[in-house]
């Protein structure tokens with residue numbers, strides 16, 4: 038996992054919960070990196086898992102909710118660091134259906150060693166998208182947050198439902214609709 042994911046995560050924790058909580062989770066987690074992250078480095082995903090678990094214990098917020106919040110936060114980072122990628126798209130469904138074949142392809146070049154999910158489009162219309170998410174990191178709530186923020190970025194309302202295909206969240210179907218409550222299978 039890339040360093041920017043760690044540095045932004047710790048920044049969010051500091052903003053939301055304070056520097057003491059950052060220190061606490063860094064101390065409680067067994068980190069090979071010793072908690073020293075540079076945005077261009079690459080670190081083991083186990084470290085992120087450990088930081089999240091310790092944060093969840095410390096602040097008594099479920100893991101899924103924390104990962105979701107982090108996705109909301111990280112989207113703002115993405116729009117700041119990579120405005121050019123967002124400028125290429127005029128529509129949230131166009132953007133989301135291009136992650137696999139365009140956006141994350143660019144990301145692999147910009148961030149060597151990035152561990153990215155796989156997306157597979159099952160159905161696409163002008164205002165609906167059905168997409169499968171595959172990742173051994175099971176960051177589907179991170180994905181949901183990024184999807185919701187993508188709609189917000191284009192000033193559009195969305196309804197996003199997810200269905201776990203695998204119980205552990207490594208394979209998840211997203212049912213994305215432009216208008217509230219209109220998704221039809």
Ligand code: HEM
Nearest residue numbers: 038039042119122144151152153154172174176180183184
């Ligand atoms: C992970 C970049 C858009 C879904 C990542 C990572 C980077 C990245 C750097 C971390 C990789 C690592 O730590 O090794 C970008 C950029 C984007 C973009 C530059 C747009 C300009 C999106 C969007 C989604 C998305 C719109 C919506 C679903 C994810 C997910 C992960 C991820 C779910 C977590 C890894 C996993 O689940 O296995 N992305 N991303 N990305 N990205 Fe993107």
